[in-house]
Amino acid sequence: MIDTHTHIYTEDFREDEAEVIARARLCGIEAILLPNTDVASLPDVLRMCRNYPDICRPMIGLHPTELPESGVAEALDELETQLFADDGRLPADTPFVAVGEIGMDLYWDTSREDEQRTAFVRQLEWAVRAQLPVSIHARSAHRQTLDALRPFADDLPGGVFHCFGGTADEARELLETCPRFALGIGGVLTFKKSPLPAALRVAAPLNRLVLETDAPYLAPTPYRGKRNEPSYLVQVVDHLARLYEETPEEVRRTTTATARRIFRLPAVPAEA
Secondary structure (H helix, E strand, O other): OEEOOOOOOOHHHOOOHHHHHHHHHHOOOOEEEEOOOOOOOHHHHHHHHHHOOOOEEEEEOOOHHHOOOOOHHHHHHHHHHHHOOOOOOOOOOOOOOEEEEEEEEOOOOOOOHHHHHHHHHHHHHHHHHHOOOEEEEEEOOHHHHHHHHHHHOOOOOOEEEEOOOOOHHHHHHHHHHOOOEEEEEOHHHHOOOOOHHHHHHHHOOHHHEEEOOOOOOOOOOOOOOOOOOHHHHHHHHHHHHHHHOOOHHHHHHHHHHHHHHHHOOOOOHHHO
């Protein structure tokens, strides 16, 4: 399994991060992808990737709800210098597997929509220039996100619509517009009243899904309300297996293959 989106580099895990990683290994997780959210969080992402280089991989981006009150362009400038070399190219030894977490979020506040769009577009331009996939956050902003993304869809090598929770029609539109993308599926799938299972069953084939936790948030049932962690992906796999009438092993195999393709991750040695 691959956890394609998790924030286990935060303070929530500082006391037991080694144990969290150990539990992830034990349940069969081969890679954990870490998106930062702002300039301040990037050092923690990179620290964790240095501490666990065989399993943790970093992304780089500016989350739409983490835009600074002022100096958004300066924050983006700083991140851009972390991603590209002095000659403007992506270094051959870059640690980054994606540009993320980026996107648009109009759930809490619509007053910064234009700033969010500008930041999103600039980071999509990075992804095209670097030929890196993207991890896209879209909350209460399906149309706005898609409108900003559409001009780049043909040039992006791939990506994930992180924490997808939309309708069947929205799933179809996203997957049709971006044929190299997948939907990121996590704990919301397991919630008792979640409409997500019905939407996925009619609109998204299993090979267009990847697993994610978004830890520490959105822990699956029966851990709902507690701190999430990568090992809880087992619960998501079991729900997907029932939903698609497949074995858990097939869900693991298919979602892992999709994640490897999108993020260009090598197979683990045992499967090589």
